[in-house]
Amino acid sequence: MITSTFKKRIAAPLCIVISLLSLSLRSFAGEMKDAGGGLAAGNKIEIKDFAFNPPTITVKSGEQITWINRDEEPHTVVSVEKQFKKSTALDTDQEFTIIAGAPGTYTYFCSVHPKMTGTIVVEKP
Numbered sequence: 001m002i003t004s005t006f007k008k009r010i011a012a013p014l015c016i017v018i019s020l021l022s023l024s025l026r027s028f029a030g031e032m033k034d035a036g037g038g039l040a041a042g043n044k045i046e047i048k049d050f051a052f053n054p055p056t057i058t059v060k061s062g063e064q065i066t067w068i069n070r071d072e073e074p075h076t077v078v079s080v081e082k083q084f085k086k087s088t089a090l091d092t093d094q095e096f097t098i099i100a101g102a103p104g105t106y107t108y109f110c111s112v113h114p115k116m117t118g119t120i121v122v123e124k125p
Contacts, residue, residue, distance in 0.1 A: 043100075044068060045118065047075045047090070047110075052118035059100045060125045066097040075116065080107040 043063055046053045048070040059065060067077050069090040077096050078086040083106045087096035100122045110116035 046070055047116075050113055050116055052108075052110075052116060055117070056119040056121065058121040058123060061100050061103055061122050062125055063100050064097055065100055065120060066095050068095045069093065074112060076111045077108055078111045080109060086111070 043057060043059050043065045045057060045065065045067045047067055050071065050073075052067070057065065067087070067090070069075050069092055072092055074089040074091055076087050076089055083101060083104070084098045089112065090096055100120065103122050103124050106120040106122065108118050108120070
C-alpha cells in the first residue's frame, strides 16, 4: 500500500515534469509548423544579400505574401505597375505582407536598390 506522504513527494515533481514536457512539445510543434507549412501557407520571400529569394513565386489569388528583410541595410517592396501598396523601408528582420490580388504577373523592386527585382505570379484560386 502506498502512503499519502509518498504520494505527495512523487506527485509534485511528476506534475512539474509533465508540465515541462507539455510546454516543450507545444514549442516543438510550433517550430515544425513554421518550418514545414510556413512557406506554403505564408508564401515567404526573404530579402538577403541584396536579392529577393525566391526571385519568382507563384501563389493563388487571396493568399498572403510576406517579405522579411534579413540584410543589415533597409529595403522596400514596390510594385512596378502599382498592383499592390508599397512597403515602408524595412529594417533588419522587419516584415511586409500583402494579399495577392487578381490573377496575373506582378513585378516588384526595391526603391532603395532598384537592381533588386522580383516577380509574383498570381493564379486563380
